[in-house]
Amino acid sequence: MGTLDGRVVLVTGAARGQGEQEARLFAAEGARVVLADVLDDAGATLAKELGEERAVYVHLDVTREDDWAAAVTVARERFGKIDGLVNNAGILRFNELLSTPLEEFQAIVSVNQTGCFLGIRTVAPEIAAAGGGTIVNTASYTGLTGMAGVGAYAASKHAVLGLTRVAALELAAKGIRVNAVCPGAIDTPMSNPEGVDPAATAELYRRLVPLGRIGRPDEVAALALFLTGEDSAYITGQPFVIDGGWLAGVSLF
Ligand SMILES: NC(=O)c1ccc[n+]([C@@H]2O[C@H](COP(=O)([O-])OP(=O)(O)OC[C@H]3O[C@@H](n4cnc5c(N)ncnc54)[C@H](O)[C@@H]3O)[C@@H](O)[C@H]2O)c1
Numbered sequence: 001m002g003t004l005d006g007r008v009v010l011v012t013g014a015a016r017g018q019g020e021q022e023a024r025l026f027a028a029e030g031a032r033v034v035l036a037d038v039l040d041d042a043g044a045t046l047a048k049e050l051g052e053e054r055a056v057y058v059h060l061d062v063t064r065e066d067d068w069a070a071a072v073t074v075a076r077e078r079f080g081k082i083d084g085l086v087n088n089a090g091i092l093r094f095n096e097l098l099s100t101p102l103e104e105f106q107a108i109v110s111v112n113q114t115g116c117f118l119g120i121r122t123v124a125p126e127i128a129a130a131g132g133g134t135i136v137n138t139a140s141y142t143g144l145t146g147m148a149g150v151g152a153y154a155a156s157k158h159a160v161l162g163l164t165r166v167a168a169l170e171l172a173a174k175g176i177r178v179n180a181v182c183p184g185a186i187d188t189p190m191s192n193p194e195g196v197d198p199a200a201t202a203e204l205y206r207r208l209v210p211l212g213r214i215g216r217p218d219e220v221a222a223l224a225l226f227l228t229g230e231d232s233a234y235i236t237g238q239p240f241v242i243d244g245g246w247l248a249g250v251s252l253f
Pocket of ligand 1: 012013014015016017018019036037038039060061062063088089090091092111138139140141182183184185186187188189190191
């Protein structure tokens, strides 16, 4: 018996990183999973590996309303409903505010913030029609505090928490719970685009993070599973920090 038996969950940004681990774990826990991404080859390969009973891949650029509508149609046709959404797709760019081009700021907001809004707006009616379910948004450590060099990203992730709280209030009566994960540093292509050997950054994370290491995407997936399953049945509207203690405060030791 899986935690998500009978559920149908759409995961955005599912081709790699945290989204991939969420898709793998949800499928292993009995869900049928709609894998959505713009990385079509990787997404389709993962769907094939999980098997057509369990998974389908859709091309979904989260900034495009028509892509969202098409993804919902595919989910309905293949699995009959959607009762879970993980808004996971996101992009990160490093720039100080004073040197951030408008196009870059808008691109980050478009994917991280508008994409999350469109996901809620498109999928929540489907979840309501299915009798209720869950939405898990992906914010960040930087949705709760600042970090120099990622102003546009931090702004978009603060906005994701605003959306999470308002959606939780507005959708509770429809039987939909809405929560957010707030990861710290997690070992994915986003945090390590050059594929640097983890040994090279181990000392940095040992000093920076109280638990002494970078997080793993499967650890974030486990939190998303908790927030999608019945174990969190009385929880909605909340940000959940998963950061190895980074946000707990400053330590001089
Ligand atoms: N890795 C970290 O340290 C970290 C920390 C905090 C929050 N996050 C957040 O977690 C989420 C997942 O990040 P990750 O680390 O797995 O990154 P990643 O770059 O490995 O994966 C992100 C996925 O999103 C997809 N994506 C990007 N733009 C898209 C779009 N317009 N439409 C659909 N899909 C799109 C990418 O193709 C990719 O598959 C993001 O929202 C990110 O902001 C990551």
